[in-house]
Amino acid sequence: MTTEGSGAQGRSGGRPESRRGAAPRRKLVMSEVVDQAMRLFAERGYDGTTLQDVADAVGLSRSNLYNYVKSKEELLVAMVEATAQGAANSLRDVRQRTDLDSAEKLRMLVRALVMRRAERPEQFRTLDRSDQALPPEVAKKHLQVRRAVLREITAVLEEGVTAGLFRPVDVRITALSIIGMCNWVAWWFHPSPAHPAEPVAEQIADNAVAMVARDAGRTPDAPTPLGAVAMLQQDLDYLTRLLTSGNE
Template sequence: MSEILDQAMRLFAERGYDGTTLQDVADAVGLSRPNLYNYVKSKDELLVAMVEATARSAASSLREVRQRTDLDPAAKLRMLVRTLALRRAEQPEQFRTLDRSDQALPPEIAKKHLQSRRAVLREITALIEEGVTAGSFRPVDARITALSIIGMCNWVAWWFHPSPAHPAEPVAEQIADNAVQMVVRAAGRTPDAPTPLGAVELLRQDLDYLTRLLSADAEAGDPPGRE
């Protein structure tokens, strides 16, 4: 079944979901169509397996990183982004298939795919908020920053082509470093310098962040700080 799913992902990525038939999948794995039915009954089953694998692995692996107590927020973010970027680099067909087929997915499959994407967004957003609260990160808009980071990782599936001379790990490390530099409070930069103006700038940033937080809570109808 693993080979069937791998070949189906490759074909879906190349031809699109609507442009691929079960006969194409059978030909790719060297089976007759009747024999393929012993493993899978429809293209929908292949998509369900693909989405379920994505939903189980992506969000859970990111959650494990975020919940570690031996790492500070910057180290967690670096590891989390590296994990996501490597996943896109090593499984590009899977991501491209779901991305290209998003509008054609049957409703139940589309719902699972959306849940998986939202789970990834929640984990990264929560980690950025953790870093802001701890004072490790600048008071950025956590959701916008998380979406920006996810965009960097997702694009790897489209432009990166691994080879022995161009492995995925250095690319993932660079993207992880870029993500950390987007948010971390870097010692020695003007807003963080121990000067009166630097202190005022830090206070202004923190007040801006608190204002956004209070506004979001007010719009949601919940008292500040409630989940």
């Protein structure tokens, strides 16, 4: 009786532990499924990749793969969430910080975007190539998170202009330019031990701030009269755009 009771207790006691261990394993397997799917999509294209190809790459049977995803569309949704949604959330956290000025926020935002593109370029390249072929629901979600990233960058630029740290630039055009500069890293940069991503991210972040900094290109001395007029004209142009957009 004692032995049987001990065995039953051991079995019942093991079940919660097994359930606790199942969640981390599922997360790891799902991450591998998404990674392999992105690699295959990048190599063969979305239409040229089947779920069987993904299952073979991960080392699962087709039936076991269905425990994680039911369709290629689900894989695309997971890719969108892993690339764009995560970026949008982290950028929002930086933008809402009160201990940083606008230049520091912009530097952190750009550095974060570049690091994401440099560390997992296949994710971004796959979605970029498949953008026109995405199923409607996936395309909608992808567009929403891309717009969220644009909003965060634009908000920081507007904050910097209002605070007088940034020149009165067209914030939307400038934000799109900065995002494009970050996105292109996924295509040309190939990190290695000899060429880590961090210095590249730092350089691009510095470039982004230099694009908009109020004192960019100026010497510590007072500006010349013509330089002062040019700066004043920039401010007037910015004010005109604000008034015009408010009347539309």
